[in-house]
Amino acid sequence: DTAVSQTPKYLVTQMGNDKSIKCEQNLGHDTMYWYKQDSKKFLKIMFSYNNKELIINETVPNRFSPKSPDKAHLNLHINSLELGDSAVYFCASSQALGTGVEKLFFGSGTQLSVL
Amino acid sequence: SQQGEEDPQALSIQEGENATMNCSYKTSINNLQWYRQNSGRGLVHLILIRSNEREKHSGRLRVTLDTSKKSSSLLITASRAADTASYFCATERGNTPLVFGKGTRLSVIA
Numbered sequence: 001d002t003a004v005s006q007t008p009k010y011l012v013t014q015m016g017n018d019k020s021i022k023c024e025q026n027l028g029h030d031t032m033y034w035y036k037q038d039s040k041k042f043l044k045i046m047f048s049y050n051n052k053e054l055i056i057n058e059t060v061p062n063r064f065s066p067k068s069p070d071k072a073h074l075n076l077h078i079n080s081l082e083l084g085d086s087a088v089y090f091c092a093s094s095q096a097l098g099t100g101v102e103k104l105f106f107g108s109g110t111q112l113s114v115l
Numbered sequence: 116s117q118q119g120e121e122d123p124q125a126l127s128i129q130e131g132e133n134a135t136m137n138c139s140y141k142t143s144i145n146n147l148q149w150y151r152q153n154s155g156r157g158l159v160h161l162i163l164i165r166s167n168e169r170e171k172h173s174g175r176l177r178v179t180l181d182t183s184k185k186s187s188s189l190l191i192t193a194s195r196a197a198d199t200a201s202y203f204c205a206t207e208r209g210n211t212p213l214v215f216g217k218g219t220r221l222s223v224i225a
Contacts, residue, residue, distance in 0.1 A: 004157070033212055041201060043158075043215040056212055090157055102207050103148065106157030 003027050006091045006107035013081055014115055021076045021110045023091030032074040033104070034066060035090040043090070049074050078112075086114045119147075119204040119216030127222040134191040136219040138204030139184075145207045147180055149189050152201045152218070161189075161202075196225045 006023040013019055025032060033056075034046040048056035052068040063079045074091060091107040122137045138147070146165045150158040164171045164180045164187065171178045177190040191198055201220050205213040 035215075041152075041218050041220075043203065043218075045212045045214070048212045092157075102146075102213060103160045103163060104150075104158070104205075104213055106159070108157045109155075 004091055004093055004105050004107040006089075006110055008110060009108065010111050010113075012113045012115065015081055015083060017081050018077070018079045019081060019112070020078070021089055021091075021112075023074050023076070023107055025072055025091075025093040025105070027093055027105060028072075029093040029095050029105070030071055031094045031102075032068065032071070033092045033094075034074065034076050035092060035106075037088040037090060037109070039087070046089075047074075047076075081112075081114045083114050086112055088112070119206055119214065121202070121204055121216045121219040123219060124217070125220040125222070127224065128194055130194060130196055130223055130225050132194055134194050134198070134221055134223070136189045136202050136221070138187045138189070138216055140187075140204075140206050140216075141185065142208060144182075145209060147178075147187050148205045148207070148213065149176075149178060149187075150203045150205060150215075152203065154200070158203060191221075194221075194223045196223050199223045 004025045031050045033048045037043045046060045047066045049068045051071050065077045068074045088109045088111050090109050092104040094102045119138050119140045148163045149161045152158045162173045175192045180187045201218040203215050203218045205215045
């Protein structure tokens, strides 16, 4: 049973296209996140949602729009893809932000390649 | 903003040896965590140490935390080829998501 699952695992697309990445967690967690990992393995927070509500948006271009239909799902839609968007995108979840013991559970990542 | 910095960036050791990785951070924290990432996979939580703790053990892992120096170390004893991965420290500061360092790439040669 996969705790945090994201699809697709690989995404190859042309510049200017719009694409979505889906994420689901079956851990009953209240908080979900999107992280971006660049080619140098640097992992940077993009968004954080708590119980379907956006709580953190780390100066991400508005071409990126997260959507949380319920607390178990956090999808990421990207408009007008650019070469610089190529990276691995990770979805993660945790019990609750701010509890002081925020252990993250990660999905296996979506490798996005923009050509 | 980046908080943790791991050192070294890469480490190569023989199976059976110990591996030590260090992490330095800039601001006060609630806790510090270490994660492992195998190639092509997501990060997996290894161990969490609270700001009022100095040392913690989990199996072959030993983590220390020195809040006065704003640094932590992860020691893996008796390393195995399966320990080959990237290791990241991450810090938590209250109501903000974990902030990760750039990681240490560990290679354990059989």
